[in-house]
């Protein structure tokens with residue numbers, strides 16, 4: 001009797017683990033028309049907390065091609081040490097490949113201050129997906145424009161998140177970054193849900209702040 005119980009328990013643990021692997025996040029958009037503009041804007045604010053977080057923004061940098069070191073485990077905000085520059089290739093092909101140190105591995109864990117890694121080749125995000133230092137209005141304009149987000153609508157963005165996580169890529173790593181790194185806020189599922197809420201509301205964007213408008 002005891003043996004059967006233990007065997008069943010082990011079986012249960014096995015299925016629980018594989019279920020987690022298969023369903024890192026599900027895509028369940030709210031019903032069309034069921035989300036108000038203000039709920040959409042609130043969802044976008046949470047999306048922005050994720051995209052501007054160091055675990056995402058350090059790689060989503062601009063045309064100087066310099067990855068950033070920022071977040072509590074780095075102490076202060078600074079460019080990647082050792083003069084690393086990803087070049088226009090965004091993988092360091094012109095100087096030193098990112099993969100020299102950031103080895104591809106499906107194991108997301110790493111020692112504090114050792115080069116982090118994930119299940120895809122380590123590289124910067126394409127330059128048009130620049131998030132580092134960008135305001136909510138700027139990031140919203142980029143994310144909602146197919147010419148600047150890889151040709152995706154909001155469903156495409158949600159699918160990208162789930163697909164990337166399925167490859168154990170940067171999106172999954174952002175919430176399990178290993179070492180002493182601070183994970184991105186909320187969870188992968190909550191972030192996917194927020195993209196779907198924002199999309200269902202018609203992708204509303206915050207108004208650029210008035211101070212910036214005054215300066216213009």
Ligand code: HEC
Nearest residue numbers: 055056059123124125126129143149150160170171174184
């Ligand atoms: C190690 C670098 C790296 C990190 C860290 C990273 N990304 Fe990316 N990101 C990329 C690359 C490379 C692409 C392009 C991949 C593609 O299009 O298939 C990308 C593309 C994207 C896209 C596609 C569309 C767009 O407009 O940007 C989204 C959405 C995205 N990342 C979300 C995230 C989120 C959320 C996080 C943090 C949880 C994150 N990324 C962290 C490298 C990174």
Ligand code: HEC
Nearest residue numbers: 054055058059067085086091092098101113114115123124
């Ligand atoms: C000589 C080794 C080396 C090379 C080459 C290298 N890195 Fe790094 N990288 C590191 C180390 C070590 C860390 C972690 C430092 C820490 O946690 O204190 C790191 C951290 C990072 C981070 C911050 C991740 C986070 O915690 O948010 C990014 C982004 C990054 N690297 C991008 C790149 C890109 C892009 C390339 C290629 C252009 C590259 N790195 C090449 C060693 C390297």
